[in-house]
Amino acid sequence: MVRRAASLRVVFGIVALDLIGFGILIPQLGVYGVKFGASPFTVGLLISVYSLMQLVAAPVLGRMSDRYGRRPVLLLSQVGSLAGYVLFAFAHSLPLLFLARIIDGVSGGNIATAQAVVADITSPKDRARGMGVIGAAFGLGFVLGPALGGFLGAWGGNLAIGLFAAGLVALNLAGTFLFLPETRAMGATGHARTLKGASVALSVPVVGRCLLLVLVFTTAFAQMEGTFSVYLLTRFLSSGPVPLQGGLFLQAALPDAAVLREASLRAGWLFATVGVLSALVQGGLVRRLVGGREGKPGREAPVATVGFGLTAAGLALLPVAPGYAWLFPVMGLLAVGSALVNPCLSALVSLHAPPERLGAVLGAYQAFGSMGRIVGPALGGWLFTRLGPGAPYGTAAVMVGLAALLALSLVAQARMAGAGDVQRS
Template sequence: MRNSKWQQQFDLPPLFWLIALIALINSISFTIIIPLLYPYAQQFGLNDLQASLLTTAFALSQFFGTPVLGKLSDRLGRKYILVFSLAGTMIANLLASVANVAWLLYAARILDGLTGGNTSVASAVISDITTPSQRPKAFGIFGAIFRLGFVIGPVLSYLAQELPTLPGISPLGMSFLVSAAIAFFAALLTLLFLPETTAQQQDFSLKWDDFAFGKIAKSATRPRLGSLFILTFLTGSTFTIFTFAFQPFFLKVLNQTDQQLAIMFALVGILGFVSQIFALEPLSKRFNLINIIAVSLALRGITFLLMPSFPTYTAFVLILIIFGLVNAFPMPLIDTTISLNTNNQEQGEILGINSSFLSMANALGPVISGLLVSIDYTTPLWITGVLTILVAVFAYSLKSQFKCSKSTTAI
């Protein structure tokens, strides 16, 4: 009986767990460097705004690279595009680990961004192998497993800095080296064990249309899906403004240390993992997905406003716990809604376009945040809090267009 309940709870194809494992390893590789970028930038003599541009360089490059990789995965198959993407991450982090001038560090981030569309390709694999009724659960678990990397990555980042250094590589550079090794392992695992999942692969033909990024802008006006692309952009922009701004707020307003900052990253990762595993599936069964997105965004915005309202360490931790629990919901549910309203032949391309909107948001948010931080450390939190609540209102306005739940497809 207990085994039967377990099987019902996780009734997903075996191949899903392989792609989830690959995603976890990839997530660890990515999140190892998140706590490093700011101090590593200072090691190269970069100021706060220049440091934020490292994130922008990655995200902007990913904006251009992701739709191409998504389209190519529809044509050539998911497996080898995923291997190519992971190999790009490996090479980029190797380059960053040995960089001795700032432009080389920027080049590494650009390369990683151009080849960094592996999450959208992995999402397309999930769409290939799951039924519409399985997708909310699959994307929820996938997001939770990916988020688990946000727990493991920062911990490994600091452990890697304790390793004996190699010639020409600093302690921070050692973390990039470990990240490269993990990306290599993920690529090898994909190459050896992941079968191709696309039903019909097309002949290779790379046309200018694949690079027609004006089509991405036009996608914002696409019937039905366009509003979800806009929602992705707005959700990502407000979140990345917060992500960059909360670090100097935590370090300089609350007078905490880098090590405590890493603990905060791990705490958010743990809470997000738990909420996606245990809360997302029951909620998606009971409520419209758009309703969950709107409520979670509203709560996220409220936590942004509470942080500068109560600038103490204890209050910050309590508020961050609420943030960590609700922060896990918006993006996986937006991905699920898009997938449920897209035909199978376009899954890779559409999810790639959506990832590009997120990359565009990731490029814009840190720059805005960097400029606002120069005014005051609390200003970005106030602004992004109000904006996030407005995004929640926009999300709720889409309710009549997308009545998607676990048991429905496009309605």
């Protein structure tokens, strides 16, 4: 029991430090992409490439952890992340930024390996509580990361951001090496293939609809994340976009150092607000709104539907905000909406998945979310470049509005499916 608790603490530290490092870069990638001459579309690709590499590499790292052990895979992936952040720190061109994100994306499968560690050391009845450790680490990372990124970027640019994130990974590497024992059971089987898991998941009532919803929602939300820094620079910190021949929109000129510092601070504050509100909502409000008991269905589908509506409203209001201060309540809507949607959809999937296929179904759910994080930033950047700064947010609002209508039908379907019967054992 003592060893299990110690391992969970180490896993919490691994994921928290990893997500703080990742969160530091979220609002800053657009700033430094623009600094090196990237168009909004290229900024979207810069953000998408991380998730693309993660989607490709995560199954490989998962199979490696089954064959060679969790500990060596975690150590290897942390060395890769360390190299990626150091490269980001000293990057002086757009190709180097892309290379840094590719390296870190390939290494980003260590979250899945950390989840495997939790599964190794917890019994089925304690599994949800163990996975909650990872959820808490996610929340901490996304609260502290963006705010730290804003201050570091304003103070020392990409050099300070990259070296600070690399320092966090170095702490992770030392903690894993010194304190995390191997947890893989001898004779453990490999991970289910993503495509096989997806086909199984899509055929399950409720679960298939949740997969479609998380794909649409993540694609829409990632359009905002992928273009927000460029939108902030264009709308509030520069002379605005210049229409070019062929319907393209570009910055009038590359921003100077003072504008970049201001963009770093403002983006950091806004994303920190989103992180704090999301943590508060997911930390207590969602449980009260959903109700139900462990293993029993509650009001997940209705609460998710409300979340879709709030997110659609926030996305629609974002391009018409009259000033920077107005972005805080608008981002608040997005924070609360996403904090209602994400845990409710994942809970519905876990409640309605067949117990013998739970791992494959949850893997497919994560894969659909990853696809949204690949498509969303690139799509948002393309819309920004072709149609102007407000286009990604209007398009995303329509997508989430349609998802809200689909979620309404999920309410009746979830009630009829009887999740309690599916998960009763």
